[in-house]
Amino acid sequence: xxxxxxxxxxxxxxxxxxxRTSTAERVADVLRTRITEGFFLPGVRLSEHDIGNALGVSRxxxxxxxxxxxxxxxxxxxxxxxVFVRMLAIEDVVDLYRVRKIVECSAVRAVxxxxxxxxxVAQAVExxxxxxxxxxxxxLGTANIHFHQALAAxxxxxRVDELMRGIFAELRLVFHVMADxxxxxxxxxxxxxxxxxxxxxxxxxxxxxxxxxxxDDAEHQLVEAYAKGxxxxx
Amino acid sequence: xxxxxxxxxxxxxxxxxxxRTSTAERVADVLRTRITEGFFLPGVRLSEHDIGNALGVSRxxxxxxxxxxxxxxxxxxxxxxxVFVRMLAIEDVVDLYRVRKIVECSAVRAVxxxxxxxxxVAQAVExxxxxxxxxxxxxLGTANIHFHQALAAxxxxxRVDELMRGIFAELRLVFHVMADxxxxxxxxxxxxxxxxxxxxxxxxxxxxxxxxxxxDDAEHQLVEAYAKGxxxxx
DNA sequence: GCATATTTGTCCGTATGTATA
DNA sequence: CTATACATACGGACAAATATG
Numbered sequence: 001x002x003x004x005x006x007x008x009x010x011x012x013x014x015x016x017x018x019x020r021t022s023t024a025e026r027v028a029d030v031l032r033t034r035i036t037e038g039f040f041l042p043g044v045r046l047s048e049h050d051i052g053n054a055l056g057v058s059r060x061x062x063x064x065x066x067x068x069x070x071x072x073x074x075x076x077x078x079x080x081x082x083v084f085v086r087m088l089a090i091e092d093v094v095d096l097y098r099v100r101k102i103v104e105c106s107a108v109r110a111v112x113x114x115x116x117x118x119x120x121v122a123q124a125v126e127x128x129x130x131x132x133x134x135x136x137x138x139x140l141g142t143a144n145i146h147f148h149q150a151l152a153a154x155x156x157x158x159r160v161d162e163l164m165r166g167i168f169a170e171l172r173l174v175f176h177v178m179a180d181x182x183x184x185x186x187x188x189x190x191x192x193x194x195x196x197x198x199x200x201x202x203x204x205x206x207x208x209x210x211x212x213x214x215x216d217d218a219e220h221q222l223v224e225a226y227a228k229g230x231x232x233x234x
Numbered sequence: 235x236x237x238x239x240x241x242x243x244x245x246x247x248x249x250x251x252x253x254r255t256s257t258a259e260r261v262a263d264v265l266r267t268r269i270t271e272g273f274f275l276p277g278v279r280l281s282e283h284d285i286g287n288a289l290g291v292s293r294x295x296x297x298x299x300x301x302x303x304x305x306x307x308x309x310x311x312x313x314x315x316x317v318f319v320r321m322l323a324i325e326d327v328v329d330l331y332r333v334r335k336i337v338e339c340s341a342v343r344a345v346x347x348x349x350x351x352x353x354x355v356a357q358a359v360e361x362x363x364x365x366x367x368x369x370x371x372x373x374l375g376t377a378n379i380h381f382h383q384a385l386a387a388x389x390x391x392x393r394v395d396e397l398m399r400g401i402f403a404e405l406r407l408v409f410h411v412m413a414d415x416x417x418x419x420x421x422x423x424x425x426x427x428x429x430x431x432x433x434x435x436x437x438x439x440x441x442x443x444x445x446x447x448x449x450d451d452a453e454h455q456l457v458e459a460y461a462k463g464x465x466x467x468x
Numbered sequence: 469g470c471a472t473a474t475t476t477g478t479c480c481g482t483a484t485g486t487a488t489a
Numbered sequence: 490c491t492a493t494a495c496a497t498a499c500g501g502a503c504a505a506a507t508a509t510g
Contacts, residue, residue: 022313023478024301048496058479059496060294067258067298071305079256080486080496098391106336157332163397257498282476292499297477314476314506 024064027057031065035074035085036169038176042087046075072166074173088174093226096174097219099167101212104148107155108195108211111204118199120150125196128189137182141175144185147192151211154199178225188218258298261291265299269308269319270403272410276321280309306400308407322407327460330408331453333401335446338382341389342429342445345438352433354384359430362423371416375409378419381426385445412459422452 031051034040052062066083069075075083088096115121128143145168152164175181191214198207265285268274286296300317303309309317322330349355362377379402386398409415425448432441 022311060297060480061478063294063497064298064301067301068305071302077256081488082496095391095393098389099393102340102389102391102394103336106340155332155336157329157336159329159333159401160336167393283474293476294500295498315508316476 023061027065028068036172040085042085042173042177045082045084093223096171101215104151105208107152109204109208111199113202115154117154121196124150125193140185141181257295261299262302270406274319276319276407276411279316279318327457330405335449338385339442341386343438343442347436349388351388355430358384359427374419375415
């Protein structure tokens, strides 16, 4: 447990504290953020030996964590070859937007008065505007995702929340292999705001209409950019 | 590998053959069917030692399988206490139907002509009718689930398919602690048929209207029956 | 409330199979 | 084709937590 001398893991800090979750889940948490934040880029292999050493956990525990993330579609498990950070195909991008349209539109359409979860929606809009002012493009993308996560959360369903957490985690994998995330997210800021305004006055159907065209536009643009970005290796 | 003498596992059959999947996933498959078919009822603990012996796999491998099924919400993992077959609360039932309404209704509403996947829908209706004629009530429930899975599949999304596979697996847990599944499923047979007829002529919105009231009715009835069935242990 | 047995959590060593240089 | 590296899976070990009497 007190491994050799590497202390970069950041696992021991809350080890003795309140170990409410298992080691495997904490390891999975660490790896998940590493992946979604782009530290491990799509396509790279995650060696059991190396990462196990780096995080100071045994291979058994690490394999449990791998299994979790594989199930979340962040890793792919090739038998006897190891685990790799997922590389999404264009059909995956299309499917991600298919799910987004279903879930986000249905959540928004049902709105008839200013919804209970409107605070999160407005907050995400505000965060996005601030990120642009400060030219923090990474944060801009995050705020955009939070905005749409807040939209989905209007359905008030824990299972929908979890579903969309996974959907957006996958979507981040797409953004990480995309050329210019700034341009992509920036142009949708004002449209997010318009959607928020419709929700503010309880106009669900109006918001849905804006959202539907938003999602179509974003999908087409992303598919195009993605095809260009990944064409080199096809 | 050639364990003692128990051959009840059914794991070795395709062991030497084409072992394309890992042992943990095969173990998870076995346990999943055991659970969804009601062999392991909600609430029972699954001992690492016992099941590991019964299936002839090591604890490490079994724990990976447990981890998978926990992630699918079929098992719950209590730290240092083990894994248990999930017991759903009423709020879970409500949330399951919330997701069903979102997904199934959206899939059905989009229909404008007889959909490509109509064959599966019609087949499920036919299976249900046959099951009733033969008084096979277990099969009746299965056919009913297949019908609604086929509805969701009309959206043409792999991720939606996987989502609903999980949703219906959870729903089976509810059925297994319910008093009289026959009555429950039987009364919805004719309504399934009506929905199928609307789809057959490409009337998506009409089908959605029927489906929405169907889901509301089923939810209310199930919540009521479930509250009664689990009141004994509360 | 205490002592004991059982079970889980985690790690390690190792034999076997598989892929790749 | 051989060699090497790695993943797969097993079994054993011990600590820690929990359940039982």
